[in-house]
Amino acid sequence: MEQNVVDDQHQYLLGDSGYPCKRWLLTPFMNPADEHQLIYNRAHKRTRSVVERSIGILKRRWAILHNEIRLHPLKSCKVILSCAVLHNICNMRNLPMDPLDIDALPDHPENYHGNEDGLRYRNVVANTFF
Template identity: 45%
Template sequence: MGLEDGILLGDSAYPCKIFIMTPFLHPGSQQQQKYNDAHLRTRYVIERTFGVLKRRFHVLHGKVRMKPGKVSRVINACAVLHNLAKAWGEREELPEEEDPQPQTHVQLDGNPDGQAIRDAITANYFRFENNYFNP
């Protein structure tokens, strides 16, 4: 599993693992603060997206009492229906997407843990001369 497979973003209640990135609890540098700011902005967009889907599809609003496989199909169906509604000109709940950020390859040596991966992401994407994530 590598970064190209994707990662999950979690808040500080989750442990930092190779597949889930969490914010720095006490950022010790400007790079770490930039990482935290980008992490928060990204999670905010995701949370707003969940809110849009929950408002549009009441089945997602509360506890979904189904087996995980069926829940996955329900969520996928809601996402497809939401995308169709957007394609057909239904009212859009989210702001327009920003320009995509340039890709940077993150080099990870050995078998790193979650904190090493987070440190590598911070070092590669949030360098002082790198303005990818500056507003």
């Protein structure tokens, strides 16, 4: 059974088009039909880009994050949080990372459209906030 992972106070998770569009998981419009949807897609892409770059930076610095972490979910969260804290310490001490192009985002499948309720809700978000 699916559970909402965020409350209903205008807090959403963003996903690429490989995920189903839900009330709590917003995905980009495949074929934007109006200006609201175009602006929504731009904001969605910019926000997701920042998050994906941040994850890419952490994965570059810490090899444990390259693959599946085979630990209990609570321990996995602690490992990821520890990597983020250590990364910040490295940044404060100006410890360099290997140079790589982090601007290239991975390609994502553009074929999953989601359920009707999620698609309608995404339209409301786009028209209300964008």
